[in-house]
Amino acid sequence: MNWLQLIERRVSVRQYEPDVDEATLAQVRKICEHAKSYNSSALKYFLLPGSEVHRRQKSIGPIGRVLAPWYIAAVAAGDSEALFNLGYSSQRVILELTALDLGTCWLGALFDREALGDSLGLGKGHAVRALIAWGRGRKVPGTVDKQSRRLPSEKIAFFAGDRDTRYPWRTVLEAVRWAPSAINRQPWRLWFGAGAVHLFSKPGRLARSFAPIDMGIALCHLELACKQLAIPGSIAQTEHPQRKGWEYWVSYIFD
Numbered sequence: 001m002n003w004l005q006l007i008e009r010r011v012s013v014r015q016y017e018p019d020v021d022e023a024t025l026a027q028v029r030k031i032c033e034h035a036k037s038y039n040s041s042a043l044k045y046f047l048l049p050g051s052e053v054h055r056r057q058k059s060i061g062p063i064g065r066v067l068a069p070w071y072i073a074a075v076a077a078g079d080s081e082a083l084f085n086l087g088y089s090s091q092r093v094i095l096e097l098t099a100l101d102l103g104t105c106w107l108g109a110l111f112d113r114e115a116l117g118d119s120l121g122l123g124k125g126h127a128v129r130a131l132i133a134w135g136r137g138r139k140v141p142g143t144v145d146k147q148s149r150r151l152p153s154e155k156i157a158f159f160a161g162d163r164d165t166r167y168p169w170r171t172v173l174e175a176v177r178w179a180p181s182a183i184n185r186q187p188w189r190l191w192f193g194a195g196a197v198h199l200f201s202k203p204g205r206l207a208r209s210f211a212p213i214d215m216g217i218a219l220c221h222l223e224l225a226c227k228q229l230a231i232p233g234s235i236a237q238t239e240h241p242q243r244k245g246w247e248y249w250v251s252y253i254f255d
């Protein structure tokens with residue numbers, strides 16, 4: 001399966017079979033050890049069994065705990081660069097787990113961050129910023145139709161008149177559109193221009209603190225889509241257009 005297929009296939013899985021075999025565990029450990037970073041911010045992954053995590057999870061009203069046999073604890077500093085990197089790197093880990101036919105779910109809240117951090121003996125300033133629940137997904141009938149759970153393309157993308165028409169931009173857009181985001185807020189916005197695709201966010205009141213992670217996830221999808229479609233280029237910050245209400249992050253600049 002290629003990256004575009006993995007992006008399409010991934011959904012948040014919230015119910016799991018109880019066990020994972022040793023060989024799979026070893027594969028996931030290897031994936032975490034070789035995770036690709038975007039910048040030089042410190043990022044560390046810990047593989048934790050359910051027994052270490054379940055007692056530190058919380059539930060609020062109808063929002064229950066996501067009980068998985070295993071979790072990946074993503075540990076980083078709390079600044080925007082570190083969280084952006086965490087989103088970028090961890091989403092690639094998630095897609096690699098999807099390739100192993102494993103279910104995953106990002107968990108940004110509803111766990112005792114301090115207790116988990118203490119048990120891992122984390123250094124000052126570093127904390128478990130997110131957990132990734134993972135395991136063999138349990139088949140749940142009546143899953144919601146994916147299409148109804150994303151903003152329409154015209155709300156998240158702007159196509160400049162002078163954009164390069166050689167490449168399938170709609171496919172790139174779809175790949176970003178299917179990125180997961182905290183409370184499904186979908187803060188990412190894309191500007192398809194002459195020399196680059198620019199990635200922006202639309203700040204909102206809800207889940208603000210998760211924006212850097214969400215944007216790192218979106219960049220992961222943007223880059224993988226461009227590479228898969230053989231669109232030559234690389235990621236960097238560059239001159240970019242201004243759009244009211246949009247905040248600039250980074251661009252995929254064409255060679």
Ligand SMILES: Cc1cc2nc3c(=O)[nH]c(=O)nc-3n(C[C@H](O)[C@H](O)[C@H](O)COP(=O)(O)O)c2cc1C
Nearest residue numbers: 011012106107108109180181182183184210213214
């Ligand atoms: C940073 C982040 C934090 C998240 N936190 C939670 C969470 O605490 N609990 C949960 O059930 N889902 C959580 N999610 C999953 C989102 O709700 C989910 O990605 C979104 O609704 C889109 O659905 P999909 O992943 O199935 O495409 C989180 C996602 C992200 C990216």
